[in-house]
Amino acid sequence: MKRRKLLSLFLVAAMVLTMAGCGGKSAADAMGEEQPDTAQTQEQEPETEGDAQEAAEGESSAAQPAELDTSERVDLVFYVMGDAPDDEQMVEDAINEILLEKVNATIDMQFSTWTDFQQKYSLELTAGSADLIYIANWLNYGQLATSGAFEELDDLLDTVAPVLKETVGETNLDMCRVEGKIYAVPCAWAEYVCNGIKYREDLREKYDLPVPDSLENLEAYLMGIKENDPNQGLLTVTTEESQGFLTGFDAAWVFNLKYPWVNANGLPYGLASDYDSPADVYDYWYSDDFAEDMKLMKKWADLGFWSKSALSDTNNSESYKNGLCVAEVAGQNPNKQITALQDFKNDGHDDWKSEYIAYGEITNTIYPGHATQNGTAVVRGSKNPERALKVLEILMTDEEVNRLVQYGIEGVHYEIDDQGIYHNLEPAHPTFAYEGFNTWALRNGEFKLPQETDIVLNEMFDKYEKLGEQTKFPNVNIYNGFSENYDAYQAERTAVSNVMKQYLAPLQAGLVDNVDAAVEEFRQKMTDAGIEICRDGFKEQWAAYCDEYGYK
């Protein structure tokens, strides 16, 4: 009895084996002759999960800038960076009153705060709870758009927000294209963020030193101050906070004085190309120039231009403001110069004078900021993409609403004087500061109220605009329009980033004993980390980009 039972069990097993054993074959043969069909399906738009997408496309087929159906009230969320102003609710109420009347919608601003904001920004997109979101290239706009985080706006702009499209302008919108599609609406206000050197003009005059417009003059300027006042701090530099692939240590920014690069600090992975010939990429890290430059850094470090512990320096935000250093070379821009002027005045240092010299002035590579530096996008998965875009249009193009969202309520938060200058009514502790919602992406040159400091700033911008005209590509920001897709070499890229921290930073900080040996070691480690793979990947994409836009 039991034998038979066991036997039958194994019989069953054998049967199963024969029946199921044929599964390992490739399925290609079984596909049949459906080939052409398949290919066609491939060509079509990838289908998405969200209904919103389909709804959006349905809308676009209506073609006409038809009346938006506003019968149902919607409550939208606008996610922006930074901290909320005290009077958030009051201003929102004022805006919503108008929005309800115009498009039957309300808006709720949500703020990232400055804690872990990068992480929370991607979380917000993952969770998809916002409708409108602030975008910028420093928030990886390019990569996020490629990855499908935002709604495509090409058609929606025509059907829902033609006024917005006109206000911002085709050129600006084109700069926000990623893989041919528009995913964001940039602000309608051009600015120049030319990096440069901020230095103490009063000290320069006092000791009769040269203007730091070249490496030699910068050295002479710093040396001169050191000789006259040995206790004076000179430069405050530290390891790069942001994870760029350009430099490892702040001091290396000074080489922008020497090279007319297409972008501050060149191209990633130790590559470089000149502004006049962007497609002509050459090697920097493995060149003799690099070794020479590192020797200069060593010399400067030995001269005591910065602290020997600078790699770990933590306290650099206020050095210039408090006179602890006499020049800043990394991450500076005209706005920071204005801030310094203001700080000196507020702190009662009336005899201190700050002066600014842009690297591009010397190397003739002045270009404006890129449109993707401030923009707004519609989050993929938003239930009301049309309404969201419509609201964005109102926020940007309606003077009353734009003023409200940017400056708060007139008479409560700010006033405009006879010259049309903006004044906050509670300057000591503003309940709604200038651009208090941090909606830098909603700037509209037409309605923008100038602050007192904007007079100086605009002078600087005018100067740079003229200089920008004289370049080979007049007033074009070439590099920031490019977004790299590094999926294929992520692992190598990570390794390269580590080598930069470990070997490039001490080199650029001049903290090695033997520069030649350290350069050799750095290059070796880079090669081991697979820099060539990153470079090949980057070069290929960069060449294609330059080709597409005619940057020859």
Add this chain to the structure above:
Amino acid sequence: MKIKKAGTTVVFEVITYALLAIGSIVCVFPFIIILSGSFTDNTTILTQGYSILPRDFTLSAYQTIFRAPRDILQAYKMTLYYTVVGTAVGLFMITLTGYVISRKEFKYRNQVSFLIYFTSIFGGGMIPWYLMYANVLNMKGSTFAIWFPALMSPFLVILMRTFIVGSVPDAITESAKIDGAGHFTIFIKIVMPVLKPGLATVGLFLALGYWNDWYRSSMFSTNSLTWELQFYLYDLLNATTALKQMTQGTGISTAQLPTESVKLAMAVVATGPILLLYPFVQKYFVSGITVGAVKG
């Protein structure tokens, strides 16, 4: 009654007092620097460094922090609320669980302990955790999302089990059971009273966890009215680094950033109250001994 101390005891006491004194000084020293720094003029700190006594005494750092007293008082209030609610509910749940998994007659006590412990090793990471509260439970912006996630921790549950096993002999609960007492009666009448040092320890850890937390506000708060105190201060600190990073490539005018002395004053403001609370908790550590002494 005075007993003559043995030589070894004297030696031991000398060592004890000496080492504790040294330890205390080492521990309190940085705190004194922070305290004095918070009363020092900012420029003085930057140019001359830290000192033990304040130089150029000023209250301006505290004035800056309390310039908007509404905000900081609100943050205090909320933190107090989270700490009280979280500690009370959490302590109750932890003690209950500790009691159950310390019962010998509970067949699955090892399995349950394992399942609880397992969560301290394995996790799905922050993203699914965030989505659980934000999207599934739709709790973003609520105070619930701030106190609930920290109610229990495997560490505290297991610590509580150890305390219960150590301080409640089986014989006592067995005899109570024979007298017809149910689990809840045993738990409240017998276990809780003898567990004072354990309750104080776990409660202290829970309360500290709530007091020091800023992460959940960072993740779930949509309105500064629900911010925890530490987040209120931490966010100000972070603004410095964040804005520096961000404004390199773009022309965003920066708001007023906190100065060094303000940072130090914040540390004092955030720490002060809980330091006043700690001696209060200490009472329970001491009382454990006196109960024993009376018995002896």
Add this chain to the structure above:
Amino acid sequence: MEKELKLLPRFNSILDKEFAGRQTGVFITAAVSLLNIVLSLPFLSWINLVNIPVLFPRLKITRDMAENIFQGYSIFNLLSFVKESNQGMIGLYAMILLVILAAALYFNAAYAVRVIFNLKGNKGNLIIYATGRTAMIFQMMLAGAAFGYTVFANSKFGMRGFQASPVVYIVFVLSLLSYLAVKVMESYERAVYKEHGILEEIRKNWVLFIMLIPTFVYFMINNYLPMIGVYYAFTNFNFRDGLWASPFIGFKNFDFLIKADLFRLTRNTILYNLVFIGVGNILQIIFAIFVSQVTVKWFKKTSQTLMFMPYFVSFVILKVLVYNIFEYQYGLINNIVTSMGGDRIDFYNTPSYWPVLITLFYLWKNIGYGMVVYLATIIGIDTEYYEAAKVDGANIFQQIWYITLPLVKPTFIILLLYALGSIMKGQFELFYQMIGNNGVLYNVTDIFDTYVYRITMTQPLSIGLGTAAGLYQSLFGFIIVVLINFLVKRRNPEYALF
């Protein structure tokens, strides 16, 4: 139970027959276990693709993609289908199947081994039956889930494209029968040993179960449900497809860990943690004993409070303090050194100082905090022990050695075991703030967490990467804890964590 027995009298009589001195049923069900293992092996397909000419275009599978796609899949290579066909959505499901498969294989093998070698526990065959029951439950779950998979996939694509192979049905039926058989045998054995099952346990201790309900809810919400997220470790996330439908990429995310200097990172992390755990606990015990022995009340309270204070110093502040102490030109230490005529010490460019410094600051920050647990334990010790020892003439050192330390031991072991589970998880804030971006010090100060933090910073969409790193840490800690817990349990079950 009684009912079941009446329903299956004949079935029962077969099971009960003696064979080699034991019940036949045990051998039959063990054979089913072995058969289950065989049927689960990779060369048998569980799920077949049918109607391929219609199905593939619907899945947007092209001809060259189809080259790598099979007509039939076992559970083992089911994930490869997900990968080759870019069907992220069913990837998670395949993942769950794989986990159940692993459990089923483990318990089936364990059951077979236990039966063959007759490994009994202290309660007769009960442990064997429990294993068998678990094995069969998992096997049924596996078959059920595999069937569910086809239903799920078919409904997702709106056609009959996936079919469960006969293996699935056979496995299910066999496992169900074996399960019942084991259950019947178990009920006899239980009667012998007066053991009971879960229903009986719930009836008896329902109050305890009710006490656990809030805990259950909490850990489900906070820990167990989000655990599904480990699936992200095997995907390449993009927003277009979302969290669950992003392409499945197998172990590619783990490449980062392997390409990193994994050995060095693991070594650093473990060494630091061992020192932290070892030295930290010893000092905490010593200071707890000190504090408990102090009789002057104000001194006791003050020293305890003061030692607790460093815990409140946030790392952001600590970083600034440390920099001001160790800076080259103006730092406190170098000022002292130069005023005594010495040479300045270049701390921030000399890696060898930092392991010691980091350890010191860790101890500084945590001794007062960790001491509380030991203090509470020591206070809980009955003073009668000490009185008795004093009568016997034991001096203070002997009292500590023979009374305090042995009674502190259980707490110590629990804390130790607990800490070991996180041996691959470092004190991120401590290292990150103290070292920051100073690459010169990385060789000796880079731990796993700081490394992962840096790589995730270079990539905005590194969800998979971060999860993969976490998974590695968890697995590492898990294996260590299970091993050590096993050893502890063999010596003294009272001390074991679980």
